[in-house]
Amino acid sequence: MAENHVILTTGLHNRYWILDVQEVHGARGSAEKHLTITASKTSHPTEICILKDGWESTPVSTGDVVHLEGQCVSGTWLIDRESGFLVLLPDVLISGTSIASGIRCMRRAVLGEMFKRFDGGSKQMLNGTIVHEIFQKAAMSGDFSMERLQLLANQALLSPNYLGDMYTLKLTQEDMKQEIWEYLPALTDWARDYLHTSPQAGKKLLTLKFIAVTDFVDIEENIWSPRFGLKGKIDVTAGVRIHRKGRPPLNRVMPLELKTGKESNSIEHRSQVILYTLMSLERRSDAEAGFLLYLKTGNLHPIVGNHMDRRELLKLRNTLAHHIGNSMEKEGKTRMAPLPGIITDRQACKWCPQIRNCALYDRAPDYYSSESQQLLVQQESEHLTEAHLLYFSHWLLLCALETHTMERKGGRHNIWLQSAQEREKSGGCMGNMQLIGPVKNQSDGVYIHRFERRRGGEQGVTGLIVGDRVVVSDQDLQLIGVAAGYVTDVSSTAVSCSLDRDLSKCSSDVVFRLDQDEGVMGLSTHLVNLSKMMERSPPSERLRELIVDFHPPQFIDNLSSVLPREAKDTVANILKGLNKPQKQAMKKVLLSKDYTLIVGMPGTGKTTTICTLVRILHACGFSVLLTSYTHSAVDNILLKLRRFKVGFLRLGRAQKVHPDILAYTEEKCRANGIHTLPELENLYNKELVVATTCMGVKHPIFSRRRFDFCIVDEASQISQPVCLGPLFYAQRFVLVGDHQQLPPIVQNTEARLLGMDESLFKRLERKSEAVVQLNVQYRMNSKIMSLSNTLMYGGRLECGSERTASAMLALPSQGSVQRQLELSLGRPEDLAWVQAALEPLNPVCFLDTTQAGCRASDIGVIAPYRQQLKVISGLLAGPAFSTVEVNTVDKYQGRDKSVIIVSFVRSHPEGNLGELLKDWRRLNVAITRAKHKLLMVGSAPTLRRYAPLEKLLNHLTQESMISFTLPRLLSC
């Protein structure tokens, strides 16, 4: 029986489940594979699929999902030399370039899918990208005149993206201009020879046919093909007229692939075109052929892909899909599956961008070694010890496990495997949409569209919110992934979004669906960081010593050598506002040669401390890279920092940045006039302080700039490989966090058990000499603080002042409420929150405090589960409670309120225990958010089954903080 997440179907987009694989010998001893397959979850009825003539080598096994092309005659599919295709794991879409790279080295292609490299490329690559753009823009306007091309080239040379690339490659705009200029004549020549709308014109090709391009159907057409398991962007989709001797001319729509490099006409280039003809089948009838256009010479090569070419390329794709889709194997203990072997072609390895990963994989303990003696590959890992390799392989496995779970939950395949209606139920989709009104061309390649729900059909709420990345498709699977972009406005019946292409050409009766794009990034940043850590370079070597080998962090003895004389007074002044542990933290950081860990217990002023630290470092003339995992955490610090005279540059998408910080973003600064490379360099070097998220380290600035210090806030919540990202670019680092609060979220249970939720902060905490604790807090009164002290901090947490310790909730009209309650309830012992006790979800308990004079905005409601929050929010729908914030524990981390009401939800003394409440750290966060009053609601017998809550309840009982003998409600 197929597992739940597997979706099976028949028809054009069929999906079969492999029940059995038999290797048999057919006629004349030739090998065959006979598959027993089914398109039904119940495994009935079954069909047979015979693989022969080379197809039998497809790495297919029981439990795989396949797509079949061809014919099924009385329950039997035949995939042989002449007909039929088998597409293994068809929902793993593989790009045309990936498959082409697999022709020479399959191992490289597999590694390329795992480790997206970011090395900034080369001058030739940048040139290629820019010349492509010039061609494409000229095509869109139908104008290939020299003036037009020069104008487009000049525009491109000023474009922000390319300027960033030039910065990385240390090129000048003049260098680039020269490079590009050389291509322009070939472009005009090509257009003169081939681009004709008149019936007679065209150019004779080697094949003795006249060819003319009559129109440009699409540019950068994006195709996701779940039929063939392919994806790709087609440079140019052209309407072509082929003149034939003695016969009427033939009109076809064909892919045109542009190349700016050598006119190699290589198998890789030709394969790319053949794959594009296959993908095009998702959109239109078979083109059968396409073109390679070499822009260096202007020569056009027709590429015809026959069944054999397509067959061989799809077999290559299947092998690739097999390795990507089965990255791990499980025999008792899970480990990484073997990769394709190492090739013997030294020349190919010499230039391979994956050679380090190739070598790491080969030597990783517990992985399969290729047993190849390839010297070039061996050299790549010589500098690493067993411990380093173990660290790498361990984390690679953890990431693979987690990726597996993430993909199973919400991959892009839901767009074509689930109907819009089904998808809407789980959120993140809006179907039954119609394109309304004109499409506005907002800027270069950004088009504003408005979609409205069609009459009839499902209405209701949408899972989309402003800022979400979305993919646009049609509901009939003709235009899967036709455009992508961001939601700019949303209501229950309409969505506006900025898309990467203009859809106004689509027929007006197309029914669209918008799917939230969870992204295919997976954990690629994690893997790239892990790989970089193994690099043969000084910064990587140093991080390996500190993080993998646990070399003791070093400190200097005396502040005087780091503090510049002229900064002393300023620093002393800044220090004045701090308490003792905070001052110690500052000193420790200044004395550190490697790293410092600042443990910020709840309410101890982490943000203030970081802000002060930055001010001090800035005053000393040190450069600082300020990061955290989330945009909001980064901006929190910046909002404080901007009040002092500390300048900074904020990197990151403006859409995600706090409005008050926008003025400091690169985007804003650039809009104020940056057109030349020197101007950009100046922007990048101007400020001592640069702030971004940990994931933002792909930015060009990091290809060249280095920092004296890197500060990572929320470090205890950041996954280890992500946290590594910014550390490569700084001399020393400071991690700020509290491992007694929430750890990084890991979905895969096995990965979590193997330690994936250990942050770098937690790992390094064992080096106690690097740790400084902020234990003086200004948030909770002493009673509330005592809970957490008992539970997690062993009494180390202290109140910062008598005012904090004794602060109580002020309720101006408490007396009158009390009297009312006495009248209505009669029994004096049932006062105040009795109603709430009987019905935990009843909002009356909030009503009490509101009427008693507490502002709604001072009240926060916390529950561990989203569903619970929806219920509570629903009950609090009235205007009086609109400012009561209802949120999850996770979302409340780092924040506080005067009154906090925690709902523990669960009430089932024998039911299954959820994972969430078992976490000590999540409970610790929940009970340390309140300043003056903490109300907890839950069923004690149920909760006692969770170890952390049992300890909490014991403490509460001891301190007489429980209000009922058969308690439903706990209070302090």
Next chain:
DNA sequence: ACATTCACTAATGGG
């Protein structure tokens, strides 16, 4: 047994 943030991407060419 359900908690969440980040992310523009597939292709750019060189032996």
